Amino acid sequence: MxxxxxxxxxxxxxxxxxxxxxxxxxxxxxxxxxxxxxxxxxxxxxxxxxxxxxxxxxxxxxxxxxxxxxxxxxxxxxxxxxxxxxxxxxxxxxxxxxxxxxxxxxxxxxxxxxxxxxxxxxxxxxxxxxxxxxxxxxxxxxxxxxxxxxxxxxxxAGMNLHKVAVVGCGAHCSAVIRRGVAAPASGFRVVAAFNVAPQGGSLNAKVPTFDDRAAFHRYIRSQDIHELWLALPLSEERVILEFVEEFRDELVNVRFMPDLHSLALFDSGTIELIGMPAINLVASPLSATALRQKDVFDRLFAAAALIGLSPLLIAIAIAVKLSSRGPVLFRQKRKSTDGRIFTIYKFRSMRTHAEAPGVVTQAKRGDPRITRVGAFLRRTSLDELPQFFNVLRGDMSVVGPRPHAIEHDDQYQKLVSGYIHRYRVKPGITGWAQVNGYRGETDRIEKMEGRIACDLYYLGNWSFALDMRIIAATVVKGLVHRNAY
Structure with a gap:
């Protein structure tokens, strides 16, 4: 029966x-x-x-x-x-x-x-x-x-909402519940929670909390719950499988919201590798789709910039050529995505000079090597304009961590934690560090640490809107800065 x-x-x-x-x-x-x-x-x-x-x-x-x-x-x-x-x-x-x-x-x-x-x-x-x-x-x-x-x-106002039940334990689950309760405009309403480890403490939730699994199952079915969020650590595989199996054949969206902050370098994303899903823990924080979109924008922006600024580029090239002997463009090896080496272009701002192999001396305030035209170009960042050619070639992005000389990479990678991760995306003509004042000479380790902190923030919080904000800030206040010399 x-x-x-x-x-x-x-x-x-x-x-x-x-x-x-x-x-x-x-x-x-x-x-x-x-x-x-x-x-x-x-x-x-x-x-x-x-x-x-x-x-x-x-x-x-x-x-x-x-x-x-x-x-x-x-x-x-x-x-x-x-x-x-x-x-x-x-x-x-x-x-x-x-x-x-x-x-x-x-x-x-x-x-x-x-x-x-x-x-x-x-x-x-x-x-x-x-x-x-x-x-x-x-x-x-x-x-x-x-x-x-x-x-x-x-x-x-309480309409057009998807009701949510949360399964979990500890601080991570409590945080998920608090955020869900505090954001009704998102379209989700947390209405219940199940504590998988009541012996470890309550969930501190403002919603009905269950510790009886059968009662929780009945509540989900009787209250027309749309979403079941599993806010569980990776170690709770058995519990995850049990809830997936329980609601596999019902109209409930079951989503896994693992606590990866203690493991992942950036906000993690799921990708597909060899036909199987994989969660990024230490990898590029930008998805393949985001990278494609960013690349399309970069090339369109670079092409438009080169066309629109062509009279200025010609005028600067003439001024550089007349200012001192040497080529118009300065070329140097830098690193791009995943450490790939490329040649970066700048308008030459210094007199030609020789340095010892493996040594790159940073420009200092009042550096005698800098020409008058070069001083103006460096102060206004106009010497960076040829890098739009690097963007067109795919070596750089319009916005991203600024590339350093390879000799400096070798030096600071050993001194600054997280330094190498700035090369998980293409380097940029401008970046979050530059619009926040980290430009010019890094004569103290604290300056480089501040720059890397900004770069890692950018990687962890990237969005197209953030790129637009950085570009706007560069145009408005980034062209002239006291640290640019």
């Missing part, structure tokens, strides 16, 4: 799950369709605004319509690849804004490349194109942020 009841209950559960999954899929399809239609409408609206700003006419010329339609097609093709139409419940909205900005720039770049290949690029007004790119990009970002702000208010 018990087996019959159990079988009936399982059939009922499966029917509910199937209906729930179908309903959820249909809702996601509708939301995705509406989001795509809104994006298409904003692309056309941005073009109309640009036409009004440039030509005082909202209507489009024939070939402009073709260009706009081309960008719409690229938008519908590329935005899904950047995860823009996925659910961002509980995820960073600043990160979403960065994804949209990067995807839209790539859309426009792709459209420009098509026009260039068709030899019609000169037909489009460059000012109109800038207006269109800026206004549409702003509207795409603002519309998404407004949508999520409204959703946040709705969720804070």
């Amino acid at each position: 018990k087996e019959v009841k159990k079988a009936v209950r399982q059939r009922v559960v499966k029917k509910r799950e199937k209906a729930g999954k179908n309903g959820e899929r249909n809702m996601l399809k509708i939301e995705g369709l509406l989001a795509r239609l809104l994006d298409v409408a904003l692309v056309f609206a941005g073009a109309a605004i640009a036409s009004h700003m440039r030509f005082n006419d909202m209507s489009q010329r024939t070939f402009y319509d073709v260009f706009i339609a081309l960008s719409v097609a690229f938008t519908l093709a590329l935005f899904p690849a950047f995860g823009i139409y996925e659910s961002w419940r509980g995820r960073s909205k600043i990160g979403l804004a960065g994804h949209i900005a990067l995807a839209w720039l790539l859309v426009q770049f792709s459209g420009v490349m098509v026009l260039f290949s068709l030899h019609h690029i000169d037909i489009i007004s460059r000012l109109w194109f800038v207006y269109w790119t800026g206004s549409t990009g702003a509207m795409l970002i603002v519309s998404r942020l407004m949508t999520h702000a409204v959703l946040g208010q709705v969720r804070s």
